[in-house]
Amino acid sequence: MSKTAKRNLIIASVLIVLIAGAIAAYVLFSEKPVEGQKTIAVDVVHKDGTTKTYTIKTIEEYLRGALEQENLIKGTESEFGLFLETVDGETVDGTNQEWWCLTQDGQSLMTGVDATPIKDGDHYEITFTVGW
């Protein structure tokens, strides 16, 4: 085997190891959905500062399903899942840099509504936010 071919093989092997490591990290550390009945609480904080709290009983495994079950959200499908536009009847205006911020117990979520698994007792906030 030539020197170049050997080098290419080593570099390709390193990439394959990195991919395997990433897959293993995802399998081991990503949050998994929970089956069965669960009750979650969702606070919707509107533009005028008022908060409406919804208690949702659901068998859905992801937040999107639970919120859609209550007709709480509407939006457009994006490359990263549903982009929230209307929550609890209020619609954001993207041209004014308005958007819905999704948090769990005040902590930013790293996933959108599609990829956020829910479990019994979870508490989420969806807050009308201005500014990127």
Added chain:
Amino acid sequence: MRSHSRSGGRNISLPARKLTALALMGALMFASQVAMSFIPNVHLVGLFIIVTSLLFGWEAFYSVILFIFLEGITYGFGLWWFSYLYVWPLLALAVNLLRKNESVIIWAIVAAAHGLCFGALCSIPYFFMGGSAMAFSYWVAGIPFDIVHCISNFAVTLILLKPLSKVIKRFALPLNGSER
């Protein structure tokens, strides 16, 4: 023909044609990103950065900086934008450091590695915002996207690097050895 602007007798500019070509490459990076934004994590930006770096060397950073600013102006200067300030230049840096390489497979692997590491690199601002747990959960949540990114970068670079380089060399380069 070479055109220069002068300041106190000192030549401070790139040749006009090269400057135009670099601006065009930055605009192409941006246009391709917008055009392909409906496909998750499949884009030609990495490929354009590799081609620009191979053809223009360190001056490719001008195109990359233009692309980053166009992204910010269009989509807003959010937290993600600050990660762009090092994520894309890092690819240009890697290509410039490995520039002697002539194997398309190696460039495809470089693009793939960049796609795979994209989420991890973008998680750095979250480390400063919310600590290691936040950065780690950001990275883990995005791993499926990173893997798609990795595979698509590999395929796109493997297929398009040679033909794209050929086209850009023909139309955008000054074809003057002294200008490279």
